[in-house]
Amino acid sequence: MASADQTILVTGGAGFIGTHTVIQLLNEGFNVSIIDNLDNSVEEAIDRVRSLVGPDLSNKLQFHLGDLRKKEDLEKLFTLTRFDAVIHFAGLKAVGESVANPRRYFDNNLVGTINLYEVMAKYGCKKMVFSSSATVYGQPEKIPCVEDFNLVAMNPYGRTKLFLEEIARDIQKAEPDWRIILLRYFNPVGAHESGKLGEDPKGIPNNLMPYIQQVAVGRLPELNVYGHDYPTKDGSAIRDYIHVMDLADGHIAALKKLFTTDNIGCAAYNLGTGRGTSVLEMVAAFEKASGKKIPVKLCPQRPGDATAVYASTEKAEKELGWKAKYGIEEMCRDQWNWASNNPWGYQGKP
DSSP: OOOTTTEEEEEEEEHHHHHHHHHHHHHHOOEEEEEESSSSHHHHHHHHHHHHHHHHHHHEEEEEEOTTHHHHHHHHHHHHOOSSSEEOOOOOOHHHHHHHHHHHHHHIIIIHHHHHHHHHHHTOOOOEEEEEEEEOOSSSSSSBBOTTTTOOOOOHHHHHHHHHHHHHHHHHHSTTTOOOEEEEEEEEEEOTTTTOOOOOOOOOSSSSSHHHHHHHHHHHSSSEEOOOOOSSSSSSOOOEEEEHHHHHHHHHHHHHHHHHOOOEEEEEESSSOOEEEEHHHHHHHHHHHHHOOOEEEEEEEOTTOOOOOOOOOHHHHHOOOOOOOOOOOHHHHHHHHHHHTTTTTGOOOO
16 A cells, blocks of 8 residues: 655646556556646546546646646746656557658657656656557567567667666666666556546547547548558467556556565666457457447558567566556446547547
8 A cells, every 4th residue: 555645746747657656656646737738638638537536636636738848837836746656657659640740759758758857857756657668579580578688679769668768777777776667568548437537638549449439439531450461360469458557557557566675777668468369359358348349441551560469477576566457348338438428539529
């Protein structure tokens, strides 16, 4: 259990994984401050977190509109509050957009994070849980992906995650009092069981599940499946999908590890289920959960997409005491519950 006086700064806390993690942090007794520029999220999501946890826990949550690229926004925050640790979600995450506009990704993901380190160091807060990604494994030579594999990124988004991992390792090596955990997410899906929180990307979704969901509720006509000639059992690519609530609990486990382990250094952990599911299997599971037919358009492979990627989860199980609980049935059930209750996301119909 958290001590009542521990305060966590959550960057990007209004986003998909951020909101679900904030709920779990509050339920665990932490004080939480969110900083978010609402670039790909909305304040309504935070209002819903408040209503889900109730007034008592809601009092332990503060929201600040701010941008990590503006150091003064961070300075203001750190002068107001003493933080015990930071969970750093804030960043852009669309592979295709990063290829078309790499400078935007370097500015957001790299500059924002470097500023965050500077201000954390200045105010003596040297514990961080960082959102990394399975993209740092590139096209892995073998699977499952183990944390000590050689890292290689295949697009600018993936490179920002890889660069930021390297920066974390360098900072921790130079200043050993830092404790940093890098969490390599596989493919987060699903939603809070209440149906009140979920993924609500602005524009055309880049990830499979929000895309399927928008087809199911009639916002998009069909699902584009990229690649139907991979060397897999049904020709579609294989990924490791993980329920967002399992992912949120992984952050709690990482945070507790930071508070209890002196010599953690800078450590990386996979957060996945350890099982691969093909895109077409996921579509079938969603059809079953929703009772909707999802029309599929088979498209050519996208450059830079790997055939099959899934996690080895042994290290997180052993060292964090964390293991994913939910399978794809629950992921699809909760995703559909969110989608059917919020067909247009947080905003209501445009």
